[in-house]
Amino acid sequence: MSKIEELKVKGDVEADPHKVDLDTILENEIGNFGKFQLRTMIVTVIASAMLSWGATEYVFTTARISTRCLIPECDGDQPEWSPYWLSNAVPVSSTGSVDNCQRFGNVSALSRLVESDTCPSTLFDTDTRLPCDEYVYENTHSVAYDLGMACDEWRRSLIGTIRLIGSMIAAPLAGFASDRWGRRVALSLCAFNTGWLGILRYWSNTYFGFVFSEFIEAVAGAGGFASLYILFTEFVGSRYRVAAVATVTSSFSVGQVLMGLIAWAVPNWRHLTLVLYFPQLFTLSYFWFAPESVRWYMSKGRFEESEALLKKVAKVNGRTLSDKSLEVLRRSAEEEAKNRAIEAERKSAEPWLIVQVFRHKQILLRCMVTPVWWITSTFIYYSLSVNSVNLTGNRYLNFVAVSLVEIPGGWTAVYLLGKIGRKPVLIGCYWVCAACQITYIFTSKDMITVSLIVYLISKYTIALAMTSLYVYTAELYPTKRRHSLFAFSSMLGKIGSMTAPLTPAIGHQWFEELPFLMFASFALLSGALVFLTPETQGTKLPETFEDAENIGRKNKKTAKI
Structure with a gap:
């Protein structure tokens, strides 16, 4: 006799056919x-x-390529990327990096001294900087070269x-x-x-x-x-x-x-x-x-x-799956379909969702807070991946390291959410991430290893926060409207992911550290907003708007998620 048949004999199935669902079949029959x-x-x-x-x-396919101005006075038909005379013609920073988009102006119309193969600094006015007319690319790896996006x-x-x-x-x-x-x-x-x-x-x-x-x-x-x-x-x-x-x-x-x-x-x-x-x-x-x-x-x-x-x-x-178990599963599925139809008809008579949200101030507050978390998380998460290829060092290994650190981030969230609660995890993740962004801004570029470690901790914490958000956001909303309100938050979160690829341009337009300052500001704000919502660890998933508003106001005995 199958386990499902045993349940039926005991009367459990007859009393509540919904006890036999696909999970029951997996647990007791097929493994x-x-x-x-x-x-x-x-x-x-x-x-x-x-x-x-x-x-x-x-x-990678659209990655930034380092460029410099073509110097007609000095470059030949096949220009080198870094000739010995380059600092005479192009601005060079204190760290040794060449200006990608500007050159020094000429002081005369003289061509280079071909006979000595030199390009002396006397040809250029270092007080005058001009935009490039043509470019020399360090490599041709990305589409930036083919489409001339120097x-x-x-x-x-x-x-x-x-x-x-x-x-x-x-x-x-x-x-x-x-x-x-x-x-x-x-x-x-x-x-x-x-x-x-x-x-x-x-x-x-x-x-x-x-x-x-x-x-x-x-x-x-x-x-x-x-x-x-x-x-x-x-x-x-x-x-x-x-x-x-x-x-x-x-x-x-x-x-x-x-x-x-x-x-x-x-x-x-x-x-x-x-x-x-x-x-x-x-x-x-x-x-x-x-x-x-x-x-x-x-x-x-x-x-x-x-x-x-x-x-x-x-x-x-x-394993062996009995026909009796399948028969009970079919009846359960048919009953569930009927209940869904009844529920859909009942929902059609309810006020619009936005009206219900405005009638419950705590739910309205959460509808304003949770999208900020999602925008912050997706913005930082995707931005750190996009910008990893622009870090000092090997761009490929940097990207690999940033991707690899996401794995322990997700598994750590699974462990910590059940141990210390949802709010401490999210607050800690956001604020540690913010601290790392600020530290990264003030870390010297010469400290390559330190910068990368700080960067990786940022990605680890935001990956942990992303995993936690899926759990916490769902627990804050009532069952009957959970999918819609969850989708509302995650959909607005797309604003963050869509903005992320633009962060290299933002840094290039104003100043290089601006994106990281934005990451820190958003993370600090999101961590503070967590204080406005209740802890949901060990609470029952709310069924109604009233249940959702009462989370944290009274203790409820339930299983942890």
């Missing part, structure tokens, strides 16, 4: 984590890593922002495809679209063509991560689900680490594009060998297919 889940995890991790390449490849930081940085705007548009489109045709179809199409559209960018020779390619690729492919996340986590039992979430998130970071190493080996942007995107064409095969979502099958009334899939999972895991 929380077996061979099938392991196989699915491998497929998921590979897809997540490759999707991460498309999400952040612009960091000192045009705004135009170069805007590419990343436009891509992230496309990613924002992709989310609802992928959600529609996922709900209409299934998670597996949405994942396969998004990943395949990322591949072939990314490859087309290899032939981009104009600024508009390159930017349009980035935008369309993001719109058509950037929404696959949500489908991938759902596919894996729903096959894992509740006992292992937190670890499953952390694994998917970590695989994204691992993908970025691999991309940094690949970019180091293949620095030219056209060749790198082919190396990163060509393997993603094979993700179309996911349509045939990746599993579909069981819950999606049941939501569409396709119970035969969901039951066949569950039997397959049980067989691969060496």
